Amino acid sequence: xxxxxxxxxxxxxxxxxxxxxxxxxxxxxxxxxxxxxxxxxxxxxxxxxxxxxxxxxxxxxxxxxxxxxxxxxxxxxxxxxxxxxxxxxxxxxxxxxxxxxxxxxxxxxxxxxxxxxxxxxxxxxxxxxxxxxxxxxxxxxxxxxxxxxxxxxxxxxxxxxxxxxxxxxxxxxxxxxxxxxxxxxxxxxxxxxxxxxxxxxxxxxxxxxxxxxxxxxxxxxxxxxxxxxxxxxxxxxxxxxxxxxxxxxxxxxxxxxxxxxxxxxxxxxxxxxxxxxxxxxxxxxxxxxxxxxxxxxxxxxxxxxxxxxxxxxxxxxxxxxxxxxxxxxxxxxxxxxxxxxxxxxxxxxxxxxxxxxxxxxxxxxxxxxxxxxxxxxxxxxxxxxxxxxxxxxxxxxxxxxxxxxxxxxxxxxxxxxxxxxxxxxxxxxxxxxxxxxxxxxxxxxxxxxxxxxxxxxxxxxxxxxxxxxxxxxxxxxxxxxxxxxxxxxxxxxxxxxxxxxxxxxxxxxxxxxxxxxxxxxxxxxxxxxxxxxxxxxxxxxxxxxxxxxxxxxxxxxxxxxxxxxxxxxxxxxxxxxxxxxxxxxxxxxxxxxxxxxxxxxxxxxxxxxxxxxxxxxxxxxxxxxxxxxxxxxxxxxxxxxxxxxxxxxxxxxxxxxxxxxxxxxxxxxxxxxxxxxxxxxxxxxxxxxxxxxxxxxxxxxxxxxxxxxxxxxxxxxxxxxxxxxxxxxxxxxxxxxxxxxxxxxxxxxxxxxxxxxxxxxxxxxxxxxxxxxxxxxxx
Amino acid sequence: xxxxxxxxxxxxxxxxxxxxxxxxxxxxxxxxxxxxxxxxxxxxxxxxxxxxxxxxxxxxxxxxxxxxxxxxxxxxxxxxxxxxxxxxxxxxxxxxxxxxxxxxxxxxxxxxxxxxxxxxxxxxxxxxxxxxxxxxxxxxxxxxxxxxxxxxx
Numbered sequence: 001x002x003x004x005x006x007x008x009x010x011x012x013x014x015x016x017x018x019x020x021x022x023x024x025x026x027x028x029x030x031x032x033x034x035x036x037x038x039x040x041x042x043x044x045x046x047x048x049x050x051x052x053x054x055x056x057x058x059x060x061x062x063x064x065x066x067x068x069x070x071x072x073x074x075x076x077x078x079x080x081x082x083x084x085x086x087x088x089x090x091x092x093x094x095x096x097x098x099x100x101x102x103x104x105x106x107x108x109x110x111x112x113x114x115x116x117x118x119x120x121x122x123x124x125x126x127x128x129x130x131x132x133x134x135x136x137x138x139x140x141x142x143x144x145x146x147x148x149x150x151x152x153x154x155x156x157x158x159x160x161x162x163x164x165x166x167x168x169x170x171x172x173x174x175x176x177x178x179x180x181x182x183x184x185x186x187x188x189x190x191x192x193x194x195x196x197x198x199x200x201x202x203x204x205x206x207x208x209x210x211x212x213x214x215x216x217x218x219x220x221x222x223x224x225x226x227x228x229x230x231x232x233x234x235x236x237x238x239x240x241x242x243x244x245x246x247x248x249x250x251x252x253x254x255x256x257x258x259x260x261x262x263x264x265x266x267x268x269x270x271x272x273x274x275x276x277x278x279x280x281x282x283x284x285x286x287x288x289x290x291x292x293x294x295x296x297x298x299x300x301x302x303x304x305x306x307x308x309x310x311x312x313x314x315x316x317x318x319x320x321x322x323x324x325x326x327x328x329x330x331x332x333x334x335x336x337x338x339x340x341x342x343x344x345x346x347x348x349x350x351x352x353x354x355x356x357x358x359x360x361x362x363x364x365x366x367x368x369x370x371x372x373x374x375x376x377x378x379x380x381x382x383x384x385x386x387x388x389x390x391x392x393x394x395x396x397x398x399x400x401x402x403x404x405x406x407x408x409x410x411x412x413x414x415x416x417x418x419x420x421x422x423x424x425x426x427x428x429x430x431x432x433x434x435x436x437x438x439x440x441x442x443x444x445x446x447x448x449x450x451x452x453x454x455x456x457x458x459x460x461x462x463x464x465x466x467x468x469x470x471x472x473x474x475x476x477x478x479x480x481x482x483x484x485x486x487x488x489x490x491x492x493x494x495x496x497x498x499x500x501x502x503x504x505x506x507x508x509x510x511x512x513x514x515x516x517x518x519x520x521x522x523x524x525x526x527x528x529x530x531x532x533x534x535x536x537x538x539x540x541x542x543x544x545x546x547x548x549x550x551x552x553x554x555x556x557x558x559x560x561x562x563x564x565x566x567x568x569x570x571x572x573x574x575x576x577x578x579x580x581x582x583x584x585x586x587x588x589x590x591x592x593x594x595x596x597x598x599x600x601x602x603x604x605x606x607x608x609x610x611x612x613x614x615x616x617x618x619x620x621x622x623x624x625x626x627x628x629x630x631x632x633x634x635x636x637x638x639x640x641x642x643x644x645x646x647x648x649x650x651x652x653x654x655x656x657x658x659x660x661x662x663x664x665x666x667x668x669x670x671x672x673x674x675x676x677x678x679x680x681x682x683x684x685x686x687x688x689x690x691x692x693x694x695x696x697x698x699x700x701x702x703x704x705x706x707x708x709x710x711x712x713x714x715x716x717x718x719x720x721x722x723x724x725x726x727x728x729x730x731x732x733x734x735x736x737x738x739x740x741x742x743x744x745x746x747x748x749x750x751x752x753x754x755x756x757x758x759x760x761x762x763x764x765x766x767x768x769x770x771x772x773x774x775x776x777x778x779x
Numbered sequence: 780x781x782x783x784x785x786x787x788x789x790x791x792x793x794x795x796x797x798x799x800x801x802x803x804x805x806x807x808x809x810x811x812x813x814x815x816x817x818x819x820x821x822x823x824x825x826x827x828x829x830x831x832x833x834x835x836x837x838x839x840x841x842x843x844x845x846x847x848x849x850x851x852x853x854x855x856x857x858x859x860x861x862x863x864x865x866x867x868x869x870x871x872x873x874x875x876x877x878x879x880x881x882x883x884x885x886x887x888x889x890x891x892x893x894x895x896x897x898x899x900x901x902x903x904x905x906x907x908x909x910x911x912x913x914x915x916x917x918x919x920x921x922x923x924x925x926x927x928x929x930x931x932x
Contacts, residue, residue, distance in 0.1 A: 135930045416922050425810070429862075431930040612816055614914035641815050753811045 004028075004082050005676050008658055009211070009219045014227035017361075021198055021220055025078035028085040029058060029066035038066065043570065045075075045493065045501035047144060047486050048083035048091075048661050050174075050368040051214045052495025054574055055080060057089060057487050057506040064089035064487050064507055074573045075194060075499055081215035083661055086673050089487060091666025096469050098482030099511020109470075109480060114512065114522075117479050121436075122526045124462045124478075128434050129161070134412070138165035138423045138432045141381050142439035143173060143370025145516050146491025146503065148546030150372075151553070152520040152538060153438075154380030159404045160529035160537055164412035165432060167383055168376040169440040171420040172761060173369030176335035178377050178384075179758035180344035180366055182605040183633050184352070186598035187388045188377055189558045191351075191590045192327065192363020193576070194497045197221055199361030202232045202323035204316075206347055207258065207333015207764075208367060211242035212658035218243070232323065234316045236261065237333055238653065239683070239724060240717040249316045252719045253306035255653045256640035256765040259339035262346035263637060264302035265317045267294040269353050274321025279355030283594040285624070286632040290349060293634040305637065307719070320350060325361030332369065332655065337764040341757035342610045342635035349632050358592035365496060370662075372493040378559050379550065383417020387557040388604040391417065392618055395601065403553055405531040416615070419759035420446075421752065428455045436464040438516060439483075443472035444663040444730030447750035447761045448706045453738065466519060469665050472730045483516050484509035490543045491517065492569065498576040498587075500561070502569035517543055555580075558590075558597055558604070599627040610635040613756030640765050642751055644721070648704060648767035650688070651722040654746045655764075660728040668733060680744050682711040683724040684770070689715045692770055699773035704766050707748035710773055723770065725749075727763070782889050783838040789886055790831055792879045795854035797824035799875055803868045806858025810865060813919065817872075820912055827905045834898050862931035866923050873916045880909040 002010060004026070013022040029035065041056040046067075054073025058066030067088050071078035101117035102109040128136040139157050141150070150168075157166040178188045185191070197203070197220045211218045224231055225246060235247035236258070244250040253261050269275055270291055280287050299310035299317075320326055328351065334343045348364060356362040368374055380386035389396035391413045401408035418426070424446070426432040446452045456463060456476035465477035468485045488509040494500045509515070514522075521538055529537035540546050544566050554561045554577075563579035563586075576586035597603055606621035608614060610633055644651055659677040660667045667673045682702055684692070694700055694713050702709045702723070711725060718724055725746040735741025737748075753762045804817035854875060858868050883906040890898035 132930050135926055415925055416918065418922070421811075422922075426926060429931065431862075431926050431932070609911055609914065611819070612911060612915040612918075613812075614911060614918045617914075638819070641818075751811075753815060756812065756816065 004085055005659070005672050008082055008215055009222055010079065012226045013223050015198070015223055016228045017201070017224070017231070018199060019227070021077050021223060023071040023077045025069050025071050026080040026085060027066065027068035033058070033060060033065045041068070042487070042504050042506035043070070044487065044503040044506070045371070045574065046080060046084040046088060047371040047493070048087055048666070049081070049214050050370050050373060050496050051075060051216050052371055052493070052499055052501055052574065053080055053084060053216050054501060055084065059506050062507055064093060072573050075495060076216045079216045079219055082658060083667060083673065087661065087667040087670045090670040092468060092485035092487060094469075094669040096669065097510045097513070098468060098470060098480065099513055101482060101512070102477075102480035104478045109475075109477070114514075117481060118522060118526055120479055121464055121523065125434055125527060132433065134162040135165065135431070136433045137161050137163045138418070138427065138435045139381070140420060140423060140435060140437045140440065140442065141168045141376065143168060143170045143368070143373035143376055144439040145372060146489070146493050146543070147372070147375040147379060147550060148491045148543045149516045149520060150375050150379035150381035151386065151546055151550045152517055152524070152540070154386050155404060155538060156520060156524050156529065158380060158385070158411050159406045160524060160527065162410040162412055164383065164415045165418040165423050165426065166381060167418065167420040167423055168373070168381055169420070169442070169445060170370065170373040170376045170382055171759060172445060172763075173332070174335070174373040174377070175760040176340040176344050176755060176758040177330070177366035177368060179341045180348060183341060183345050183607055183610070183631060183757065184348035185591070185596045185630050186603035186605070187558045188604055189388070189590055190365060190496060190498055191357055192365045192497065193588045194220065195588065196327045196361050196363035197224060200231050200325045200327040201361065202234070202319050202326045204234045204236070204320065204326065204328045205243050206236045206328065206330045207335070207337065208329050208331035209237060209239070209241045209243055209333070209655065210329060213331060213369070213656055214367070215658060222246075232319050234319055238719050238722050249312055249319065251306070251308045251312055251316060253308050254719070255651045255722055256338045257306040257637070258334050258337050258343040259346065259635065260297065260305040260637040261302055261308070261313070262343050263294040263297040264299055264313050265320065266290065266346060266349060266353070267297045268299070268314065268317030269321050269350065270294070272317070272321055275353045276355040279594065280353065283355070283596070283629055284352050284632055285626055285629045290632040290634045293636050321354070325359070326351070326354070326356050327361060327363050327365070329365040329367055331367040333764060335758070335760055336762060338640040338762060339635060339637065340755035340760050340762070342633070345610065345633045349634065352630055352632065355594070358589050358594065363589065368496050371495065374494040374496070374498070378494070383419060384604070385413070387554045388559055389557070390604050390606070392606055392615070393601070404537070405533060405535070406537070407532060419754070421754050421759065421761060424452065424455055427458065427461050430458070430460045433460055434462045436466070437473060438466040441471045441473045441663040441665065441730070443476065444745050444747065445727070447747055447763060448752045449745055449747045450707055450737070451752065466516060467665070468513070470732070471663070471665055472732055472736070481519055482511065482513040483519060484513050488513070489515035489517070492547060494577065499574040500564055500569065500577060500579070501574040502566055517546065595628045596630040598625055598629060598631065600625055607631065607633070608757045610757060641753060642765065642767050644767045648769045650768050650770055652702070652704065652749055652766045652768040653722060653724050653764045654727045654750065655724060657726045657728065660726070662728065663730050664728045680711055680726055680729040680746065681714040682709070682770070683714050683716070683718050685718050685720040685722075686715055687720040688723070689713060692772060694772050701771050701773050702749065702768050704749035704768045706751065708743055709746070709748055710742045711744060723768065782886070782893070783840065785882070785886055785889070786831065786835050786838055787840060789879070789882050790828055790835060792875070792882055793824045793827045793831070796875050796879055797821045799855035799872060800824065802855045803858055803872060807865055807868065813865065816915065823908045823912070827908065830901045830905060834901055863927055866920060866927045869916055869920050869923070873913065873920070876909055876912045876916065880906070880913060883909055
């Protein structure tokens with residue numbers, strides 16, 4: 001058996017363009033268990049990255065004992081990555097699991113029963129609603145829950161309480177994907193499909209270290225690369241990653257300069273005539289403005305600003321401009337950097353300019369970072385209205401009110417949805433007094449951690465944390481609710497390429513832990529939320545009720561689920577939305593006809609100005625839209641707000657490692673994954689290491705204007721002048737800065753700043769200083 | 780010929796606005812979006828003044844009577860404090876930008892009337908920014924108003 005910790009992507013199964021990706025079933029079983037011993041295989045999909053690999057959970061004697069990929073699933077054809085193999089069932093069956101609710105008594109968290117815990121929550125909630133109203137409440141959730149859970153929370157927040165203060169940690173990972181799709185095409189919804197990898201002639205990866213973040217998707221590319229007629233590969237990434245090493249052209253640009261490069265690539269398409277004038281005229285607006293914005297971005301100017309070779313810019317543009325079928329994928333290197341939405345829109349623009357959309361091999365994958373991020377965006381547990389409805393469109397709000405049978409005035413459509421960073425700001429100022437955090441860990445994942453810790457410990461904030469482990473965040477809570485994890489509850493979720501999977505309950509949750517859905521429904525019952533006729537607002541008894549309710553909410557919208565059911569999702573493969581009467585087996589690609597959801601009555605957003613985030617508004621939008629045409633949106637480049645200087649001479653960027661997910665709540669608790677990456681590090685170029693007088697393993701002090709870290713050095717693989725730290729590591733397993741421990745969470749140093757349109761924080765660019773740690777090893 | 784007076788007023792108003800943007804940006808550093816964006820908008824004002832310079836040089840600086848013609852005060856000298864501070868400071872900026880917005884409009888009319896291609900080109904390049912500044916201020920105030928007026932203490 002191959003060691004899949006060392007051999008991350010497994011054995012190659014080469015295939016040619018237009019071929020079927022060969023199957024390969026990956027499996028991991030608990031030591032001592034054979035496949036023949038397994039009582040039952042329960043259908044699910046993996047939740048340890050955004051890829052959404054179909055899988056089955058092995059159950060023996062009421063416990064999860066293994067996992068294998070589903071060969072019939074369109075996403076993975078049987079494969080699983082190291083996190084799925086070693087962190088899925090193992091990651092939720094650790095002895096640290098929360099099994100009873102906790103409440104804070106005399107400053108300490110103590111065990112209690114559900115009635116007491118929920119009673120406290122409901123009492124505080126009612127008291128604040130009476131004294132301060134709905135704007136005193138905030139909800140911050142995840143990219144980890146199931147669709148039914150988000151939808152329940154969306155209804156509670158928007159129709160029960162009526163607060164615009166709802167967001168998910170999807171704000172940190174996928175907000176820009178959604179924002180760029182809305183700006184360019186009028187609504188969220190991934191145009192492309194994973195099968196575009198099978199059909200393409202070129203793949204562009206923008207700020208997307210796919211080899212580590214979506215290992216199974218990368219296997220698909222590796223298999224194309226090892227087959228005949230290989231696609232050409234272009235990688236935009238400051239680091240020398242596995243993707244970069246496989247690329248025909250690697251553009252190792254300075255962090256923070258994505259937009260300059262993108263404007264240069266667009267310009268090359270124009271000046272070389274690599275554009276489809278007919279498509280542009282028939283299906284887009286504003287190409288003239290795009291042309292004028294990019295006009296000054298010659299390859300030479302790009303070279304100067306981005307620190308890449310002008311000839312490489314030309315080569316990359318030529319690959320984009322002349323390949324028959326181009327696939328683009330985009331991730332955090334763009335989304336968490338300066339000009340996030342503008343840069344992601346430029347990727348959309350490249351495809352629009354050539355009409356490279358909606359056909360096999362021609363696609364855009366504005367990636368998600370998490371398995372269920374898409375559902376948060378769809379269901380309204382983040383700021384958006386459910387079903388990709390437009391909060392600035394009164395008809396959409398009325399429609400929702402009809403579906404929920406509530407007064408439209410309850411639905412908070414009068415304000416832009418409050419994004420995560422603003423929710424925390426209101427909590428900091430004391431105007432949000434009730435914050436409910438589910439399945440996420442802002443005490444490690446948000447920028448400028450010392451500030452976040454101060455907010456979480458504020459006396460004025462009643463903090464509810466719902467999780468499977470006592471996370472760094474849960475340690476600050478007033479009430480901690482233990483919930484069921486993956487494999488312990490049933491629900492659906494949707495991956496990057498709109499594939500919906502059903503994940504069935506395989507085993508009982510430990511102790512008194514309950515599913516997140518049950519907890520939300522219990523809260524709604526105890527709060528006595530009612531519809532207009534006095535009936536319960538949420539009358540669901542089980543996840544399937546939620547799914548059926550959700551289907552009604554999506555009818556006629558871009559994310560139409562009406563053709564799906566639990567029954568249809570059992571067996572076979574996951575299915576891609578829109579799935580309805582017209583497309584009973586789903587839809588592989590969007591916009592095949594070049595018809596975009598920009599009609600003013602239908603679109604999800606009237607759009608924003610990319611420089612400021614100012615809303616366009618309905619009047620201006622209606623005056624300029626031509627229904628069905630996509631928008632070219634463009635912005636000129638300006639330098640990032642924090643540039644290296646004398647005091648802080650290095651550019652600091654953060655990211656992921658293949659062996660961990662998020663803040664290690666699961667992956668840090670499984671031995672093979674934790675042993676593979678037990679500690680954080682600072683990646684420094686050989687040149688800078690020599691200048692600093694440090695070598696591999698030496699401890700350094702890294703400081704920014706906001707905090708400091710002490711980390712061992714790893715030499716190599718990054719452009720000189722830039723340094724990198726993985727963001728996964730917090731303090732649940734070591735002493736934290738509050739307890740005199742060594743600061744090691746990458747976000748101690750990051751900046752509180754966000755993109756003006758997507759509101760996604762800028763994690764990828766800060767200025768830092770580095771010095772060798774003095775003297776002896778710290779304890 | 781009173782156009783030079785208005786060019787002077789315009790230049791001064793851009794200067795006042797730039798300074799006010801910077802005062803509010805500096806004073807509301809705890810609101811990073813406001814902070815960084817107002818810095819950007821202040822730079823827009825600087826570039827407008829830069830663009831106006833050759834026109835002003837051509838017409839000559841006629842400052843006589845500017846004091847009495849001036850419509851706005853000295854801009855924002857310092858930020859407020861308290862739960863309404865951000866809202867009120869943004870609203871003050873809104874008044875300053877509105878004033879500038881119509882000033883550009885009137886100067887643009889004069890440029891058209893006098894067929895002054897150079898000035899018209901400057902107006903065309905710059906006047907949209909004031910409109911954008913207003914839209915951003917409206918967007919941000921719309922977001923901040925309910926929280927500040929209903930819940931903040």
